[in-house]
Amino acid sequence: MPAGACDCHVHIIGDRARYPMVDDRHYTPDVASVLDLQQHMDALGLTRAVIVQPSVYGTDNSCMLDALHAMNGAARGVVVLDREAPDALLHAFDACGVRGLRLNLESSGSLDVTRMREDLQAWAQRLQPLGWHLQVYASLGVIAQAAPVLAELSVPVVLDHFAGVLAGTSLEDANVQTVLRLISTGAAYVKLSAPYRIDPSQTADEAVTALATAFIASNPDRVLWASDWPHTNREPGKSPHEVSAYRRIGTQKLAQGIDSWFADEAIRQRVLVSNAARLYAF
Numbered sequence: 001m002p003a004g005a006c007d008c009h010v011h012i013i014g015d016r017a018r019y020p021m022v023d024d025r026h027y028t029p030d031v032a033s034v035l036d037l038q039q040h041m042d043a044l045g046l047t048r049a050v051i052v053q054p055s056v057y058g059t060d061n062s063c064m065l066d067a068l069h070a071m072n073g074a075a076r077g078v079v080v081l082d083r084e085a086p087d088a089l090l091h092a093f094d095a096c097g098v099r100g101l102r103l104n105l106e107s108s109g110s111l112d113v114t115r116m117r118e119d120l121q122a123w124a125q126r127l128q129p130l131g132w133h134l135q136v137y138a139s140l141g142v143i144a145q146a147a148p149v150l151a152e153l154s155v156p157v158v159l160d161h162f163a164g165v166l167a168g169t170s171l172e173d174a175n176v177q178t179v180l181r182l183i184s185t186g187a188a189y190v191k192l193s194a195p196y197r198i199d200p201s202q203t204a205d206e207a208v209t210a211l212a213t214a215f216i217a218s219n220p221d222r223v224l225w226a227s228d229w230p231h232t233n234r235e236p237g238k239s240p241h242e243v244s245a246y247r248r249i250g251t252q253k254l255a256q257g258i259d260s261w262f263a264d265e266a267i268r269q270r271v272l273v274s275n276a277a278r279l280y281a282f
Contacts, residue, residue: 001045006276009226027234144175167199193226
């Protein structure tokens, strides 16, 4: 692993008594502490991480902010906020190491493209002076419909989890081509993370690798890697308020993905180190 390698998408889940979760959450994860994260990073040879606010905390970012402090400069943060949040709060978060804001359209169940466009434009105007980016978690179809707006935003855009392209989807698919254009023109970054979200059966490794290869070929300066640790999950048959076990994704599986997608050392250096350092200001 190259020096300064970064995991660009992890979550910290704290003690529920100290960090209460929102009542309308879709799942309940168990504790995943800063110490657990550090062990995950050590096992892979990583020295940097980006802690992303999970949906279970809504807009209360306190658990993530406390984790940033505990990481002592080795992590950056991505928050979730209401549009009514004051600019003073954004500046305070920036001083804590926050470098982006996440619009999570999947957890909310929203597919309102008009509202998505309004949110993107409003947030971009506010985040641009801070040098932050917008991280978008949405289905491929929604991303494709919003592409004209994404391409013109004044801040970097990061598309979560392979931009929602399901493994096995033809690279000639119109929506896939739209996403590839966003990447190739530099309008957006794509995060190669959580292949189990685009390949639920985890039996399409070749298709996932082909997709990763296509993204890298389109613009290696706009590709990021992430583990999605600790691999949140809602177990079948469990209610949203019952604790669901994390997916069992071992270090070896993650390392195999890195080796498969970034076999070229120069590409590995770009994706794992340079791109992340530039975007998150490490």
